[in-house]
Amino acid sequence: MDKIKKENSQSFMNNVTVILISQILVKLFGAVYKMVITNIDGFGNEGLGFYNVGFQIYTLLLAISSVGIPNAISKMVSERVALDDYKGAHKIFKTALMLFSAIGIITTLVLFFGADIFAKNLIHIDGSQYVMRALAPSLFFVCVSSVIRGYFTGMKNMKATSNSQVLEQVFKCTLTIVFVYASLFFIPNENPNKIPFMASWANFATSVATVISLLYLIYFYYKRKSNLSENIKNSTGETLSVTGKRLMISILMISIPISLGSVITAINRVIDTATISRGIEVAFHSLIPAHGSVAEIVNPTVEQMTSEIARLSGLLSKSDILYNMPLAVNFAFATVLVPSIAGALAVKNYKEASSKINYSLLVSILIILPCAVALITLAQPIYKIIYFRTPDGYDLLQLVSVSLIFAALAQTMTGALQGLGKVYVPAISLLFGCAAKIILNILLIRIPFINIYGAAISSIACQFISCAICFIVLLKNQSVKITPMKYIIKPLIAGAAMAIAAWLVYKVFNLLLGTGFINNLIAFSISAIISVIVYFASVFGLKIFSSEEIKQLPAGNKIYSGLVKLKFYTAE
Numbered sequence: 193m194d195k196i197k198k199e200n201s202q203s204f205m206n207n208v209t210v211i212l213i214s215q216i217l218v219k220l221f222g223a224v225y226k227m228v229i230t231n232i233d234g235f236g237n238e239g240l241g242f243y244n245v246g247f248q249i250y251t252l253l254l255a256i257s258s259v260g261i262p263n264a265i266s267k268m269v270s271e272r273v274a275l276d277d278y279k280g281a282h283k284i285f286k287t288a289l290m291l292f293s294a295i296g297i298i299t300t301l302v303l304f305f306g307a308d309i310f311a312k313n314l315i316h317i318d319g320s321q322y323v324m325r326a327l328a329p330s331l332f333f334v335c336v337s338s339v340i341r342g343y344f345t346g347m348k349n350m351k352a353t354s355n356s357q358v359l360e361q362v363f364k365c366t367l368t369i370v371f372v373y374a375s376l377f378f379i380p381n382e383n384p385n386k387i388p389f390m391a392s393w394a395n396f397a398t399s400v401a402t403v404i405s406l407l408y409l410i411y412f413y414y415k416r417k418s419n420l421s422e423n424i425k426n427s428t429g430e431t432l433s434v435t436g437k438r439l440m441i442s443i444l445m446i447s448i449p450i451s452l453g454s455v456i457t458a459i460n461r462v463i464d465t466a467t468i469s470r471g472i473e474v475a476f477h478s479l480i481p482a483h484g485s486v487a488e489i490v491n492p493t494v495e496q497m498t499s500e501i502a503r504l505s506g507l508l509s510k511s512d513i514l515y516n517m518p519l520a521v522n523f524a525f526a527t528v529l530v531p532s533i534a535g536a537l538a539v540k541n542y543k544e545a546s547s548k549i550n551y552s553l554l555v556s557i558l559i560i561l562p563c564a565v566a567l568i569t570l571a572q573p574i575y576k577i578i579y580f581r582t583p584d585g586y587d588l589l590q591l592v593s594v595s596l597i598f599a600a601l602a603q604t605m606t607g608a609l610q611g612l613g614k615v616y617v618p619a620i621s622l623l624f625g626c627a628a629k630i631i632l633n634i635l636l637i638r639i640p641f642i643n644i645y646g647a648a649i650s651s652i653a654c655q656f657i658s659c660a661i662c663f664i665v666l667l668k669n670q671s672v673k674i675t676p677m678k679y680i681i682k683p684l685i686a687g688a689a690m691a692i693a694a695w696l697v698y699k700v701f702n703l704l705l706g707t708g709f710i711n712n713l714i715a716f717s718i719s720a721i722i723s724v725i726v727y728f729a730s731v732f733g734l735k736i737f738s739s740e741e742i743k744q745l746p747a748g749n750k751i752y753s754g755l756v757k758l759k760f761y762t763a764e
Contacts, residue, residue: 210350210351210354213354214350214353214354214355214358215520215521216517216520216521217358218357218358218360218361218520219517220517221362221364221365222361222365223514224365225364225365225366225368226510227578227579228369229368229369231579231580231581232376233581234376234381234386235390235391236503236581236582237503237507237584238387238502238503239387239390239391239506240391240510241501241505242320242387242388242391243323243394243509244505244506244508244509244512245315245317245320245323245465245502246321246322246323246324246391246392246395247327247395248462248464248465249303249310249314249315249320249324249462250303250323250324250327250328250331250395251461252455252458252459252462253299253302253303254299254331254334254458255451255454255455255457255458256299256451256458257295257296257298257299257334257335261288261292261335261339261341261447261451262345262353263342263447263610264342264443264447265285265338265339265342265343265345265346265443265447266343267346267446267610267611268281268284268346268442268443269281269284269285269342269343269345269346269347270346272284272346273348276427277427277431278420278423278424278426279424279427279431280427280431281343281346282420282424283439284343284443285339285343287436287439287440287443288339288342288343289336289339291440291443292338292339293335293336295335296331296332296333296334296335296336297332299335300328300331301328303325303327303328304324307322307324307325311324314462315462315465315466316466316501317465317501317502319385319387319502320388322389322391322392323388323392325392326392326396326398326399327398328399329399329402330402330403333399333402333403333405333406334402336406337356337405337406337409340352340409340412341353341409344412351412352409352412352413355412356405356408356409356412357405359404359405359408360401360402360405363397363400363401363404363405364398367397367400367401368394368397368398370397371393371397372390372393372394374393375389387502446615449616449619452615452616452618456619456623457622457626460622460626460629460630463626463630463633464630464633464647465505467630467633467637468501468508468633468637468647504643505644507584507588507644508585508588508647508648510579510582510585510588511585511588511589511592511648512592514574514589515567515589515592515593515596517563518559518560518563518600519560519596519599519603521559521563522556522560522603522604523603533545533548533549533607533608533611545611545612545670546672549666549670550672550674551741551744552607552608553601553604553605553674553679554736554737556600556601556603557601557679557683558683559600560596561683561684561686561687562690562723562724563596564594564596564597565687565690565691565727566690566720567590567596568590568594568691569691569695569723570694570698570716570719571587571590572586573702573712573715573719574586574589574716575589576709577709577712577713587645588644588648591645591648591649591651591652592648592652594652595651595652598652598655598658598659601659601662602618602655602659602662605618605659605663605666606618608666608670609666612669614669617661617662617665618658621658621659621661621662621665622654622658624657624661625653625656628653628654628657629650629651629654631650632649632650633647633650636649636650678736682731683731683736685730685734686727686730687727689726689727689730690727690730691723693719693722693723694719694722694723697718697719697722697723698715698718698719701714701715701718701719732755732760733760735761739752742755742761
């Protein structure tokens with residue numbers, strides 16, 4: 193069996209692990225560079241605010257042009273590979289490459305030349321246009337990269353996605369820090385746009401990193417071209433017989449619904465930013481508890497208003513950085529579920545599809561729950577460590593972390609529903625959730641004592657509604673066995689035990705050691721280690737996993753043997 197077919201035989205959980213590791217590394221590097229630039233003198237919360245609001249428009253165009261590509265292509269390719277039609281799979285790849293290259297060029301031009309309109313008329317934050325122009329070139333490179341990643345994911349080869357994403361993030365992390373520090377020497381302090389310019393330099397690093405990632409993917413493809421050609425030559429399945437034009441339409445018919453969820457999320461973020469800026473303007477005139485003198489709050493200039501909006505948006509962005517890390521870990525299940533379920537259904541193996549959905553939901557719950565607990569109970573010490581110059585806003589993280597469990601389950605169910613062919617459901621569920629979020633934003637943010645916290649409260653409602661709708665539809669279309677004791681009650685007991693351990697241990701060591709960065713770091717580290725031990729001891733002590741479920745994990749047999757020695761399970 194050649195290399196490609198060996199890669200196709202990788203297990204579901206091994207593929208999940210490959211993506212999971214890459215996502216952890218990607219988010220860790222992302223957290224590192226944002227932590228560093230936020231702590232640079234002159235950047236701070238305001239710089240992060242400009243960085244974030246300019247990024248929202250970019251994210252919207254990125255969602256329109258490329259976000260649905262990997263899942264759409266992987267779904268179509270996996271279906272052809274399951275039928276042993278490698279020639280048809282490669283035809284899908286070549287057609288998608290031409291189609292999305294053109295789309296990438298168009299969206300790049302739209303962002304670059306429309307930046308002023310977006311900044312001044314849509315999100316009401318002048319200066320964010322510099323960030324958008326710096327990001328514009330990356331739209332084209334991401335579109336092309338996404339097609340290549342989707343093709344290899346459909347072939348059950350996760351290395352293209354994982355390696356390229358990690359490589360991109362390594363360069364993005366390094367270059368962002370270098371570019372921001374370099375900007376200190378090139379932008380005069382008296383320049384009124386110094387902070388927006390620094391944010392644009394930070395985002396130009398993204399464009400450079402996407403070029404490097406694409407170059408790696410091109411190398412990855414050509415290194416495997418001979419094996420791909422051999423598989424195409426030896427295909428025994430019925431070849432896909434449609435014209436290029438009809439295939440383009442088919443690709444769009446699948447990628448557009450899959451993209452809809454991301455497009456709605458991106459639109460929601462843009463509206464979020466716009467409602468935040470307008471809501472804060474109203475709250476200002478009602479004496480919002482803002483930074484600065486009384487005169488700045490009662491009768492602010494346009495510049496002071498823009499600065500405060502950027503600062504508050506920066507506070508929200510700081511919580512987003514940490515909030516998105518657990519979701520990136522859980523993203524592995526959503527990514528691998530799409531081609532796995534589509535491939536199983538292509539050969540009418542409904543039992544396998546159902547089994548993977550049930551198992552993925554359980555593991556998602558057990559992964560995301562301790563993350564949410566940790567962010568809620570230890571938010572303040574975490575901020576004192578990573579945002580040591582600007583530790584304010586940790587209570588925003590505590591609020592948004594409540595929605596983590598709903599967001600993660602919705603994410604996993606989105607992968608399942610897309611694999612089942614219910615591609616519109618995640619988008620529709622998210623649309624209802626975003627509608628609730630927008631309404632709550634408008635109502636809450638303008639209230640002075642709530643202001644930016646209204647955005648965090650509305651996020652909880654949004655994710656809960658989206659999760660509930662996805663779950664109802666999934667139950668109707670697939671045999672999903674969710675027993676309350678196994679999936680809800682026992683995990684909550686384990687999470688509660690972890691929360692109590694984390695809070696008590698941190699408080700004790702904080703009192704013993706006193707204040708200060710190093711003392712806080714020591715108290716947090718001890719608390720984190722002990723709470724993780726308590727959580728896993730609770731999970732295995734309550735026997736949430738069956739012996740067979742443990743063995744499905746990477747190195748599952750070794751884990752099971754260790755648990756038997758520790759008397760958590762009896763030998764079989």
